[in-house]
Amino acid sequence: MEKKKPSHLPIGAQEILNTVTDGIIVIDEDYKIVYANKCFLKEADMAGGDVIGNYCYRVSHLRDEPCDPLLESCSVEEVIKNGKTVKVIHGHYGSNRKEMAVEISSSPYQDKRTGKRYAVEILRNLGDGSNAHLKFNLSQRLSEVGLLAEGVAHEINNPLNNILASVEMIKICFGNNEIIKKEADNALKGSNCDIKKYFDLMEQEIERCKDITKKLLLLSRPVSSSNDIVNVNSEIEEAITLLSFLAGKKNVMVKRNLLENIPLISFSQAGLRQILLNIGLNAIQAVQDEYGIVYFITKKVKDHIYIFIIDNGCGISSEDIKRIFDPFFSKNKETTNTGLGLPISLSIIKSLGGSIEVRSKEGQGTKFIIKIPINSNFS
Numbered sequence: 001m002e003k004k005k006p007s008h009l010p011i012g013a014q015e016i017l018n019t020v021t022d023g024i025i026v027i028d029e030d031y032k033i034v035y036a037n038k039c040f041l042k043e044a045d046m047a048g049g050d051v052i053g054n055y056c057y058r059v060s061h062l063r064d065e066p067c068d069p070l071l072e073s074c075s076v077e078e079v080i081k082n083g084k085t086v087k088v089i090h091g092h093y094g095s096n097r098k099e100m101a102v103e104i105s106s107s108p109y110q111d112k113r114t115g116k117r118y119a120v121e122i123l124r125n126l127g128d129g130s131n132a133h134l135k136f137n138l139s140q141r142l143s144e145v146g147l148l149a150e151g152v153a154h155e156i157n158n159p160l161n162n163i164l165a166s167v168e169m170i171k172i173c174f175g176n177n178e179i180i181k182k183e184a185d186n187a188l189k190g191s192n193c194d195i196k197k198y199f200d201l202m203e204q205e206i207e208r209c210k211d212i213t214k215k216l217l218l219l220s221r222p223v224s225s226s227n228d229i230v231n232v233n234s235e236i237e238e239a240i241t242l243l244s245f246l247a248g249k250k251n252v253m254v255k256r257n258l259l260e261n262i263p264l265i266s267f268s269q270a271g272l273r274q275i276l277l278n279i280g281l282n283a284i285q286a287v288q289d290e291y292g293i294v295y296f297i298t299k300k301v302k303d304h305i306y307i308f309i310i311d312n313g314c315g316i317s318s319e320d321i322k323r324i325f326d327p328f329f330s331k332n333k334e335t336t337n338t339g340l341g342l343p344i345s346l347s348i349i350k351s352l353g354g355s356i357e358v359r360s361k362e363g364q365g366t367k368f369i370i371k372i373p374i375n376s377n378f379s
């Protein structure tokens with residue numbers, strides 16, 4: 001049987017593209033959208049006239065300038081300029097200006113007639129979520145871990161307290177009872193066995209376990225109050241003061257660029273401090289001694305305050321970035337790192353209606369964006 005050539009579409013391409021249930025757009029070298037199918041317009045909740053000829057960063061990211069290609073994958077940069085095909089997950093704004101997670105496949109296309117180059121993007125909506133690639137699975141994972149953690153933390157905390165009390169009692173008995181002390185000293189003479197050192201080590205390690213269980217409880221019940229009236233800039237100054245000892249020790253520069261007359265917000269002061277310290281500390285830990293710079297920046301974007309914490313440190317690989325909000329995920333070698341700083345921060349911010357985003361390039365740096373809603377009563 002003669003095979004038919006698959007090259008010609010039986011009906012108009014336009015109709016076909018409009019029946020697809022994923023968004024499709026074509027972007028030119030100047031970041032302008034030159035085509036959008038029906039699904040894209042529906043999800044962006046915009047009319048064709050507002051999208052065609054408009055900039056992609058304005059339509060999808062509500063930005064006034066192109067996205068920073070150092071910190072996130074940009075179709076114009078990677079697909080048009082470098083001719084690559086990329087698959088990424090971004091946070092895009094959809095109807096009601098709500099952020100949603102979108103999986104994007106972007107391929108290069110060159111018009112043979114004019115020689116002009118374009119990026120053809122297919123966008124699959126992964127659901128609501130201001131944290132783009134992190135949020136959709138994460139919130140569920142986190143709440144499950146939180147529930148589990150609460151039970152485990154309670155169960156472990158009681159025996160730990162008993163063990164700690166017993167160790168302390170043994171130390172007291174040894175210290176106070178001359179006969180036992182003498183017997184033990186005689187028995188261990190010349191054996192290099194420093195009983196006090198081992199007891200101290202036991203105490204130290206039990207305290208560490210208790211600290212972890214305390215953090216686990218925080219994960220399941222982040223913060224109870226959002227009723228403090230908080231000046232974000234003052235909290236950042238406070239956090240910088242607390243971090244300055246460590247920053248000074250590493251000779252890391254901490255800079256700030258804080259919005260004047262920043263609106264007050266209704267939030268948990270303790271919760272915000274914890275988030276700033278966790279993320280600020282991570283930034284200091286990620287940068288190199290002497291060359292490290294950590295920026296704290298505040299901006300008002302519509303009805304949110306954005307806090308940027310940016311570092312020029314080691315960055316996070318695309319593999320690891322999916323896991324940094326997982327409880328106990330840690331690449332830090334220090335024994336004091338538990339891998340709970342970020343999951344706790346996310347848990348707090350989510351319980352208070354905010355969000356955290358992260359952009360990173362391995363070897364170049366990381367940008368965390370903490371978004372906090374402004375309560376109109378105070379602004």
Ligand SMILES: Nc1ncnc2c1ncn2[C@@H]1O[C@H](COP(=O)(O)OP(=O)(O)OP(=O)(O)O)[C@@H](O)[C@H]1O
Binds near residue numbers: 278313324330336
């Ligand atoms: N600014 C950053 N630059 C590079 N990597 C980072 C940055 N922030 C977080 N990470 C990575 O994410 C991991 C998880 O961070 P998280 O704060 O949850 O845990 P931790 O810092 O390792 O431990 P803890 O916060 O309990 O001390 C870190 O171990 C690190 O690998």
Ligand SMILES: [Mg+2]
Binds near residue numbers: 341
């Ligand atoms: Mg940390």
